[in-house]
Amino acid sequence: MAPVDLGSLEGPQGWLETDAAGQAGARVRRTVLPGGVRVLTEAVPGMRSATLGAWVGVGSRDEGDHERGATHFLEHLLFKGTRRRSAMDIAAALDEVGGDANAATGKESTSYYARVLDADLPVAVDVVADMVTSATLRGEDVDAERSVILEELAAAEDDDDDVAHERFSTLVHGDTPLGRPIGGTPADIEATTRDAITAHYGEHYVPEGLVVTAAGGLEHDAVCALVERSLTTAGWPSAGATEPLPRRSTTAGVPVPSATLPGGVLTVERDTEQAHVLLGGPALTATDERRWALGVMVAVLGGGMSSRLFQEVREKRGLAYSTYAFDTGYADDGLFGVYAGCTPSRVPQVVELMAQQWALLARDGLGDDELRRGRGQLSGALALGMEDSGARMTRLGRAELVHGRFTGLDEALARIAAVTADDVVAMAQHLLDQPRSLVVVGPFDADPVPVAP
Template sequence: MGQHLPLVAAGSTGAELTAGQEGATIRRSVLPGGVRVLTEQMPGLRSATVGAWVGVGSRDETDGHHGSTHFLEHLLFKGTPRRSALDIAEAFDAVGGEANAATGKEHTCYYARVLDDDLAMAVDVIGDMVTSARLDPDELETERGVILEEIAMTEDDPGEVVHERFAAAVLGSHPLGRPIGGTPESIRAVPRDAVVEHYRWHYRPETLVVAAAGGVDHDVLVKQVGEVLAEGGWDLDPDAVPRERRSDAAESDGVRTEPTELTVRRQVEQANVIVGTTGLSATDDRRFAMTVLNAVLGGGMSSRLFQEIRERRGLAYATYSFAQGHGGLGLFGLYAGCTPARVDDVTELMVAELERLADGGITDAELERSVGQLSGGLVLGLEDSGSRMSRLGKAELVLGELTTVDESLARIRAVTADDVRELAADLASRPRSIVRVGPFGE
């Protein structure tokens, strides 16, 4: 069994042999410039996934820069002095690989999955993109139109709309309440100079984490990363250290302290509704109790929401609970999609189930079943190199620690019924917001 890894404490250069599990070996190095490289070598795997994680998300945008983070996700694929956009696409297509990117509220990741023999190419291309994006003015204007179309597509999906409006309803003017992709107004307004400034300020060695899993050699990858970053012209100061991880302290500026109700009118057949409140931060000690609570309340077909609202009453096809943790803040919500005339009834039932959990707790059978569900999901979710790569990146940037599968399972199994009831009571006592999306009248 592997060991617990306090990643935030490691600040020296050079590779450090850390934990291993199921025959895999995890290593971490801090390179000159403060760049961090983490690998999980998985014996027998002929593929590898590599990701360049930049510690910047939509919450980090300042006035005049809103939408820049998502803009950069698009623009980095549009070419560098060494490669055109077509060159980047052909490099991965030629080897049967996959390349993509994702923008979050707190980080951005550019990643590729390739055969192990092609990993050096993937590192070179992604490193070139991250360090040397041209941010061509014509390409920027083209992507402005593409992003506006992407936002319009999201606005046509009531399920996406209800989640975005729920975050805004609960978090108010807090940066975490903003949509990741920006708004049509912010995308139209942001000038190229602001996007370039955002790129130069945040895409730096001390913010970069390179994570790879699968058929990967740590020492070889460290050498490749150092070479591609140097070729990209980054200042790799040997005395530099990684940027400090985001503070765990609760941030409440802008977060709503009163119950909120919002109705968004859309001409659709089914209404979408979320009722919820603030949740736990990503590093809250109660996050494992939250996973159990979520499993019991709305995490599967045996959950209370599913059984009560769908199976017993037939009021909805989809219903579930969810929890999102960020630095210092989180969200917790109950969702259902149902006939518009039934929205109020379904909302009352969801609230009643949360309050019943807060008052009466969970049974021993529910606790045992949820622990089994979460344990199986955790192990099955780490069966591929992509999920293992993501685990490394998030551990470094968000959690500040990397736990082995065995330790994570132990923390889940340590949750008690009292832990769940106390957390449910806390959540049920918080200001509650309700957001509905559907064909409602004035």
């Protein structure tokens, strides 16, 4: 499939469309409705399910000091009722057709989605659109969900793996919005007022900021008609030409103060049987063309049972049950790390091995077999994910909000296949040149743990 540039569409007032033939007969289309709402669909012949998502390009990094936690609050509150539906009505409407719905708050976007049988897509559109456009945000619901969110944060704080990853992100990104927890802190949630939440909702949940994506057994024009009808019912603009909001800037924001530059060692003392270790640092942005090489590098270093970390840390030495590598890209920053869960006494040895395997990849490179396995793992995961309508729906949302273009499976596989051993080595070296951070969570009373990153 040829890439579809989502940022260069121009045309007369009204709906603007572009088509792209997809793999196995799938077809991707994009329409901008008169009020500025963007609708992207991927019709997949023969698929009996359909997943619909409503996206807003605002996340936890966009919150002001007085509204920290508001984005996460809204994820909960939109399920509590609208002008047309109670919380029970929302749940019953989807249960009646055997569907399921959920939402996700990220650092740069928030999404609400529902998966149903293809014939029941009108129900999903109506319910999700109603939630996004017409939430009541009642004071009693804010108070009730405040308690629920505090319980959610408490549960996350009891999960030592979650704690390790959260502290790692904070250590790498420093005292910046990207370094803050997505869900807010308990203090943030306690302090967030209904007025702040309502203002956040009114500012960001607007037609020109809304992206609707759907994938599976569907027809694009029918989805557009359903969305437009639901938005009209909600009182959103159905006429006039309004440009969608621009995508998030890819240039860095406020410089990080020197006192909070990333890098260093952080020990989180916990009475646990297992220590959780994370080593890494800054990586690529979500749109960096080198991300394909990064993906292959992650697979080679810690992506599967044949990866270097798995073989060296688990198979040969039995030092950990779980070990892997990972990366995350944002508009103007990124994150890379390697993880292992091990007996506390083995932390120094595990950290040394993780750092060693990373450095060896950068210094000595990799063979043809290893490169082939890394590319194959990344390609297979991408292709297998396309069997799920939810994954396809999410890919459309990221294409619109993050990349500004839709990349089909054929092109993505070609980009992965084009990654060379030299590309992987260069990426490993590039990441080694960044400030490195080490987080260890476990039963240690010394700070830092006597290991070096």
